[in-house]
Amino acid sequence: MPSAAFRRIVEDWRRLASLLPAEALIAFGYVCGLVASRALGLGAGGQPLLTIGAPIALGLMLRSGRELNVADAAAIAAGHAAVATLFGDPLGVWGWTLAGDLVGIACGSIAFARLRAGGWLSSSSRLAAAAGLVALVSSLASAPVNLLSMAAAGHVSPAALGLHFVSAAVGSALILGVILAYGRDAGDIACDDEPRPQAWEYAAASLLLGGAVLALLAGGRVETALGASFLMLWFALRLGLFATTVAALAFAAMLLAFSAEGQWLAFLAGADPVQTELLRYVALMLLAAPSIVVATVVHDQTRLKRMFAYRARHDGLTRLANRSRFVEILDGAAASARLRGKRFTLLLIDLDRFKSVNDTYGHARGDALLVEVARRMRETIRATDVVARIGGDEFAVVAPVPAIADAMALARRLVETVNQPFVIDDIAFKPSITVGGVLGPDSAIDSQHLMLLADEALYAAKAAGRNCWRFSSNERERRPEPTWRPGDQEAFVETVLLD
Numbered sequence: 001m002p003s004a005a006f007r008r009i010v011e012d013w014r015r016l017a018s019l020l021p022a023e024a025l026i027a028f029g030y031v032c033g034l035v036a037s038r039a040l041g042l043g044a045g046g047q048p049l050l051t052i053g054a055p056i057a058l059g060l061m062l063r064s065g066r067e068l069n070v071a072d073a074a075a076i077a078a079g080h081a082a083v084a085t086l087f088g089d090p091l092g093v094w095g096w097t098l099a100g101d102l103v104g105i106a107c108g109s110i111a112f113a114r115l116r117a118g119g120w121l122s123s124s125s126r127l128a129a130a131a132g133l134v135a136l137v138s139s140l141a142s143a144p145v146n147l148l149s150m151a152a153a154g155h156v157s158p159a160a161l162g163l164h165f166v167s168a169a170v171g172s173a174l175i176l177g178v179i180l181a182y183g184r185d186a187g188d189i190a191c192d193d194e195p196r197p198q199a200w201e202y203a204a205a206s207l208l209l210g211g212a213v214l215a216l217l218a219g220g221r222v223e224t225a226l227g228a229s230f231l232m233l234w235f236a237l238r239l240g241l242f243a244t245t246v247a248a249l250a251f252a253a254m255l256l257a258f259s260a261e262g263q264w265l266a267f268l269a270g271a272d273p274v275q276t277e278l279l280r281y282v283a284l285m286l287l288a289a290p291s292i293v294v295a296t297v298v299h300d301q302t303r304l305k306r307m308f309a310y311r312a313r314h315d316g317l318t319r320l321a322n323r324s325r326f327v328e329i330l331d332g333a334a335a336s337a338r339l340r341g342k343r344f345t346l347l348l349i350d351l352d353r354f355k356s357v358n359d360t361y362g363h364a365r366g367d368a369l370l371v372e373v374a375r376r377m378r379e380t381i382r383a384t385d386v387v388a389r390i391g392g393d394e395f396a397v398v399a400p401v402p403a404i405a406d407a408m409a410l411a412r413r414l415v416e417t418v419n420q421p422f423v424i425d426d427i428a429f430k431p432s433i434t435v436g437g438v439l440g441p442d443s444a445i446d447s448q449h450l451m452l453l454a455d456e457a458l459y460a461a462k463a464a465g466r467n468c469w470r471f472s473s474n475e476r477e478r479r480p481e482p483t484w485r486p487g488d489q490e491a492f493v494e495t496v497l498l499d
Helices: 004-019 022-040 053-063 070-087 091-117 124-153 158-181 199-218 222-239 241-259 273-313 323-340 354-361 363-380 404-418 447-463 473-478
Strands: 344-351 386-389 394-400 422-424 427-430 433-440 469-471 495-497
Touching: 022 053, 022 070, 022 241, 053 070, 053 091, 053 124, 053 158, 070 091, 091 124, 091 158, 124 158, 124 273, 158 241, 158 273, 199 222, 199 241, 222 241, 222 273, 241 273, 273 323, 323 344, 323 386, 323 394, 323 433, 323 447, 344 363, 344 404, 344 447, 354 363, 363 386, 363 394, 363 404, 363 422, 394 404, 404 433, 404 469, 433 447, 447 469
Parallel strands: 427 495, 433 469
Antiparallel strands: 344 394, 344 433, 386 394, 422 427
């Protein structure tokens, strides 16, 4: 995974970007893309070697769920005018280029919105296909206006127009792939037993890819190009979708920049420089496309694997650990207590009078109550503790503690935190829980015996009036503790007391 410092830098940039108006951010990205396109240079047909400005603006709009509006168009036009003035472009040339970019952005955003509305973006594979489709739509829509721009610049020919279209489509597909893949890592759902890529892998893969580019510039052999394509599969198989799209973009940009200087020879030569450059674009896509396709498939499969692993260990409603995961954790804590003497507490928790909520107010409000209680308990425990939902209204906590007093303090915090009012659909609820606890390995060394002792303590707490906590008799004999009950808070209109 990327280093913590790199992640902090990215988050700082994201926070800074969130402070800017959307129009300013889109225009800024567009201007940066225009400057980058100019830095790469022009191709044999007078087209940018890689169209970057319009795809960046389009990608930022797609990520924010926007379609081109007047404010966006005005900001983009102002940015383009500033860049054109800086480079001394005549109005008759850059005006048509701006118009083509705006038409392409508008049509691309509309096409993507239709795909999103149709539910077509349900997986990374479909998202990658959507990026390619939107790139084609945007390039086709801007082609007529680009023809007028080429006429103004004196580069009109069918081959040059085709090269301009291919350049725009390739650039748009790569840029949109990078922007849409950002933040869509498959690691958003945890899977503890899966190895993750380390920082050295990113560095090593990048250095080797740079070496492959230098080898291509030195010899331009087909074998070297195929080796570079296989190298990018490392990105696809190990480093993720975003890293793969960035590598493909960097690979294409570097080779195209050097091709303008005549340092990268085409594998197949055409009848003229325009055809030769067109074949060069085809070669680039053939080299980069397999790794992107593999990355999308691997991403989808990894996400499904992690999703199934997560669902197998977590409750679908509350997102807490489920019963099977709880049993694993309790068995592990009991084994650690037997072997190393590490003390821990087991708390069994019942949500009081929960059935009356379902019967009176419906299961939807009952589910909302469970979710809220789960959230409160999750926020009360420490990072070393685990809270699980082991039944309909039954929960459990396993927590390492140094002494019985710490276990009782944890039980008290849970009861106090849950026993606070909150509102669901204008109905005020005041939930409460009853807790039964036991200390391991002081009371028992096996998980089943611990569960029985905690159950006994839970029933004793219920007999004492609920909304309280008790520990097993062994602990109470060792250190007497009275049953604790929080003071009832003042009720208000439409309050439902669960005890």
